[in-house]
Amino acid sequence: MTSTPMAQLWQPVLFRSMVTLLFGIITVFFGAPDTLGLCLNFGWYFLVLAGSHYWFVRRLALPRGDTKHLALLGAAALQAVAGVVIFISVNTVLAAWLGGAALLLMGAAELFAALTSARSQLRSDWLISGVLGLGTGLLLPFFINAGPHALLGVSGGGALMTGALWLLSALTLRHDVRTPKRK
Template sequence: MTTQKTPLAISSEVFKPILIRAGVALLFGLSTVFLQNPGLTWMKVAFALFLVFSGSALWEYLRRDCVPEAMRSPLSLAAAAWLLGTVLLFFFGTPGGVGLTVAAALILGGVAELVAWARFRRTFIPARDQLWTGLVGLASGAALAVGAVQGLDPHGQLGIVGGGAIITGVLLLISGLGFHHEVRRDRGTAQGL
């Protein structure tokens, strides 16, 4: 028998992994803005770091006790898609191959996050973030696939995913800071401040 956690207890558990994922997305997104002429190797490394650290941040989120058991399946699939994409992208020697691999990982991850949102948005408040992260992942993946097929260079492909990462990062930063603020406000109230 499990006990139902209060919204404040949930906020105190999820704000850190949400902020970590926001930081990963923002760092990647901002790095793509300042890169002028990345080559294929840098493209592979940048995408690999983004996918690995995003997947790791999502795994950290899933380890929280408050996350519903059934919600862990679709989100685990998202993290697994990103991690598998990281491995597979190193097998391609062209920007198009790398881009299509990353696009597939982003699309699978986006769909998985949308499934998590659809199933748990009413019963688990943090699941509402998955609507936006899922949509941005899906859109970034689709745009990257089109760009890769059309022969977009590494800078353009990184820019597509970087733009989506900045949007995701900002949305998750707002969410994570909101959950953190709830926890701090409650602590201040409990201490009579």
């Protein structure tokens, strides 16, 4: 294996994809969630997702003052705060608005990272994930009146698409860092 920074990115990317896919699968099979089920699921998801973003940004090894570093970590911090507040509050309206804001900000941070990283291997993944995060974050508050099941459905649909994207990205990163076989 090579010792480039990209060689160490596949692990946090894979972890993020697994967390995101797990959340998406839970939302598919959660038959009749109530407000408590919504808030518990949003809470753990945002907390673990924030941790995975932190791990990922640490592995990127960006300088502390770099704007990508600040944008990605700031969005991860908001996700962590949103996870705690939603977990404690057990309120559908707050879960929709705060969850939407957390997803929206992370999507914006990923779009910013993509647009400021012309040569990064992750540029296209950040673009797609950013658009999915923005879309999910914008849509979430419009489904408040439809209840917890609809909120989990919207966020779970976005999570399944994002999780599949990051799973492919992790496998690609893992494949690309392997040393070529000798002929």
